Amino acid sequence: MRRIGTWLALLVAVAIAATAAPSAAAPTVTISFWHGMSGPLGGTTAKLIDEFNRLNPGITVLNQYQGSYGALNQKLVAAIAAGAPPTVTQVFSNWTDQFIEAKAIVPVERFIQGPDGLSDDEVNDILPILRRGNTYDGVLWTMPFNKSLWILFYNATLLRQNRLAVPETWEDLLKVSQALTQTEGGRVTRYGFVLRPFIDYFAAFYLTTGAEWLTRDGARVAFNGTEGVRALQFMVDLANKYKVAYVIPGFADQDFAAGKVAMYIATNPGVVFSQQAIGGKFELGLAELPRDRVTATSISGTDLAIMARATPEQQAAGWKLIKFLTSAAVTTRWHQETYYAPVRRSALNSSLMQQYVRQEPIRKVLLDALASAKVDPPIKEWFDIRDFVSTAVETALLAKATPKQALDEAAARSNAVLAKRGK
Amino acid sequence: MGVAEAVGERPAAARAAERRRRVLVENLEAWAFLLPALVILLAFHFLPIFYAFFVSLRDWDMISPEKPFVGAANYVGLWSDRDFVLALRNTVTYVVASVPLGIALGLGVALLLNQRLRGIGFFRTAFFVPYVTAVVPAAIVWRWIFHPDQFGYLNYLLTLLGQAPRTWILDPDLAMATVITVAIWGRLGYDVVVYLAGLQNISPDYYEAAQIDGAGPWQTFWRITLPLLSPTTYFLLIISGIGAFKVFVLPLVLTQGGPLKRTTTIVMKLFTDGFQRFEMGYAAAIAFTLFGIIFILTLIQRRLVGRRVHYDV
Numbered sequence: 001m002r003r004i005g006t007w008l009a010l011l012v013a014v015a016i017a018a019t020a021a022p023s024a025a026a027p028t029v030t031i032s033f034w035h036g037m038s039g040p041l042g043g044t045t046a047k048l049i050d051e052f053n054r055l056n057p058g059i060t061v062l063n064q065y066q067g068s069y070g071a072l073n074q075k076l077v078a079a080i081a082a083g084a085p086p087t088v089t090q091v092f093s094n095w096t097d098q099f100i101e102a103k104a105i106v107p108v109e110r111f112i113q114g115p116d117g118l119s120d121d122e123v124n125d126i127l128p129i130l131r132r133g134n135t136y137d138g139v140l141w142t143m144p145f146n147k148s149l150w151i152l153f154y155n156a157t158l159l160r161q162n163r164l165a166v167p168e169t170w171e172d173l174l175k176v177s178q179a180l181t182q183t184e185g186g187r188v189t190r191y192g193f194v195l196r197p198f199i200d201y202f203a204a205f206y207l208t209t210g211a212e213w214l215t216r217d218g219a220r221v222a223f224n225g226t227e228g229v230r231a232l233q234f235m236v237d238l239a240n241k242y243k244v245a246y247v248i249p250g251f252a253d254q255d256f257a258a259g260k261v262a263m264y265i266a267t268n269p270g271v272v273f274s275q276q277a278i279g280g281k282f283e284l285g286l287a288e289l290p291r292d293r294v295t296a297t298s299i300s301g302t303d304l305a306i307m308a309r310a311t312p313e314q315q316a317a318g319w320k321l322i323k324f325l326t327s328a329a330v331t332t333r334w335h336q337e338t339y340y341a342p343v344r345r346s347a348l349n350s351s352l353m354q355q356y357v358r359q360e361p362i363r364k365v366l367l368d369a370l371a372s373a374k375v376d377p378p379i380k381e382w383f384d385i386r387d388f389v390s391t392a393v394e395t396a397l398l399a400k401a402t403p404k405q406a407l408d409e410a411a412a413r414s415n416a417v418l419a420k421r422g423k
Numbered sequence: 424m425g426v427a428e429a430v431g432e433r434p435a436a437a438r439a440a441e442r443r444r445r446v447l448v449e450n451l452e453a454w455a456f457l458l459p460a461l462v463i464l465l466a467f468h469f470l471p472i473f474y475a476f477f478v479s480l481r482d483w484d485m486i487s488p489e490k491p492f493v494g495a496a497n498y499v500g501l502w503s504d505r506d507f508v509l510a511l512r513n514t515v516t517y518v519v520a521s522v523p524l525g526i527a528l529g530l531g532v533a534l535l536l537n538q539r540l541r542g543i544g545f546f547r548t549a550f551f552v553p554y555v556t557a558v559v560p561a562a563i564v565w566r567w568i569f570h571p572d573q574f575g576y577l578n579y580l581l582t583l584l585g586q587a588p589r590t591w592i593l594d595p596d597l598a599m600a601t602v603i604t605v606a607i608w609g610r611l612g613y614d615v616v617v618y619l620a621g622l623q624n625i626s627p628d629y630y631e632a633a634q635i636d637g638a639g640p641w642q643t644f645w646r647i648t649l650p651l652l653s654p655t656t657y658f659l660l661i662i663s664g665i666g667a668f669k670v671f672v673l674p675l676v677l678t679q680g681g682p683l684k685r686t687t688t689i690v691m692k693l694f695t696d697g698f699q700r701f702e703m704g705y706a707a708a709i710a711f712t713l714f715g716i717i718f719i720l721t722l723i724q725r726r727l728v729g730r731r732v733h734y735d736v
Contacts, residue, residue: 102486
């Protein structure tokens with residue numbers, strides 16, 4: 001009887017020790033990370049999260065893929081409304097604007113200045129254009145993560161065979177497109193270029209005129225000026241006058257890989273998808289966007305935000321994760337595996353990065369383009385304005401209105417939306 | 424006498440009380456059976472409807488702490504929103520084209536399938552299969568058929584016939600027609616089955632009498648079949664009409680509402696405003712406006728068509 005009592009006491013003691021020991025050593029914080037990284041991008045994300053979890057025994061990050069960016073946005077808004085958001089999430093700059101207004105996120109600046117923060121040098125190391133894009137009313141709210149730039153993708157094998165130089169200007173683009181557009185029996189078997197009826201394709205031309213999206217005071221849009229009209233007219237001419245480009249709403253990488261089109265534009269992670277589709281059939285070339293007056297491109301992609309509903313411990317852990325994902329070492333690896341732009345100057349200039357460029361020279365274009373990149377206006381109204389401009393581009397490409405008419409219409413609607421801002 | 428009366432009354436009163444009790448128990452039982460369904464309907468159907476109406480009078484993005492009352496502003500704003508007016512026009516085009524055409528085709532096919540034919544079961548199944556096929560995979564198959572480049576199946580057929588290929592779902596003037604075509608294909612089986620049931624309900628006596636009176640097939644159809652099918656036609660008109668006003672999945676998969684938003688329907692617009700732009704008040708106002716439109720049109724149909732329905736006696 002006494003023996004049993006001793007055994008029991010021992011058992012209880014062991015049980016208490018077993019459950020209490022780890023929590024006494026390091027209390028575990030569990031946080032969730034929501035993102036929209038699919039396919040090979042998701043694989044790299046998972047790998048980085050695993051590594052973070054290994055390096056930080058006190059923190060468990062749940063890596064939660066939410067589907068497309070659209071689905072991520074819907075789930076985020078629903079989760080915020082329900083009071084159960086994740087700890088860290090990917091956000092587009094126009095979502096950030098909305099989430100700040102709703103008091104749903106906290107600024108990363110708070111953690112940068114905290115005990116586990118970043119030095120001034122470490123902050124200034126983040127590329128200035130990315131810092132600017134993530135600053136709202138003088139406060140850094142989010143950290144840049146998967147940033148990409150619009151780039152010209154071309155079939156390098158085909159250009160070489162036809163002894164064509166890589167296009168550097170709009171005129172070059174037209175000439176090369178004309179040279180590579182092939183017809184057989186009155187039917188086009190290969191186009192030089194492809195246009196998608198979206199704002200991003202318009203931006204690729206518009207920004208190289210040197211013009212800006214908004215007027216200096218930010219109160220009105222500026223894209224319906226002479227530069228905007230000229231850019232859209234050039235796109236319309238490529239498709240309808242010279243007939244060297246066709247228009248499709250969907251992604252162009254499959255058509256490109258199948259040899260139906262010689263050049264298109266896409267962003268950094270497009271390199272992964274394009275090379276997957278090409279499967280070694282020909283060599284992929286990259287170049288900065290053909291320019292009008294200036295070399296320019298627009299930045300897309302998301303930033304990382306910390307949600308306000310998380311506990312202080314979770315927020316601190318979330319910040320640790322963000323610090324890790326945007327560190328020079330990780331952003332270099334992130335670029336190496338996904339082609340997304342590195343977010344730090346030190347990463348851009350590192351010897352490791354130069355080694356990657358030597359191994360795969362197309363990377364140089366992606367890195368060089370950062371110097372001339374521009375960010376979208378970080379305002380929640382941008383979601384609507386994107387739609388208005390996209391409609392204008394589609395209308396003009398379908399020849400249902402002149403570029404001027406179409407852009408004026410989009411500008412009027414955009415200005416109406418901007419006028420309501422802050423009211 | 425008085426005593427006798429009192430004695431006689433007592434069992435009557437007791438019997439009445441007993442009856443009341445039994446009714447109460449029966450009612451309680453009924454309520455108990457109804458309760459689970461009622462609770463679910465209330466919680467997930469009626470409360471959200473009332474809440475949606477409450478939201479439709481407010482400016483709310485789902486996550487802002489405030490939802491200021493704006494009165495009828497959302498409802499008024501709709502009519503100066505070009506995208507809403509366009510979506511309304513698209514939806515009306517879709518309804519006006521797909522419902523009557525679908526019903527007429529359904530009647531024609533039902534008449535053919537009402538014959539005594541060998542292998543009739545196969546044909547009846549064949550026409551019903553599209554209706555039980557999920558919309559999304561069907562629409563994806565139709566996307567291949569209507570593929571805009573020269574390799575699309577329909578374009579291949581056109582080229583064989585010496586016609587120029589078309590861009591179908593990318594052509595703003597043809598896109599809605601393709602959506603309507605696929606919609607009719609998808610619903611045909613349902614209309615056919617309902618019409619077949621209607622046809623088999625018509626007593627052969629009428630046809631016999633018509634034959635004796637020397638009526639031809641044409642007269643028989645116009646004077647007997649069609650009038651006696653009018654309850655079926657009326658039912659299909661109401662049900663298909665309501666369904667057509669709510670069309671969403673088919674254009675979403677087939678055309679994504681494009682090109683130039685020419686195939687964006689009211690419910691697609693509602694979805695965009697509610698779940699992509701998060702203008703919940705505005706989206707709720709669209710929902711109630713759509714409800715109002717369907718309600719009024721159904722009342723008009725009752726007035727205009729309902730009167731001309733013949734019920735067999």
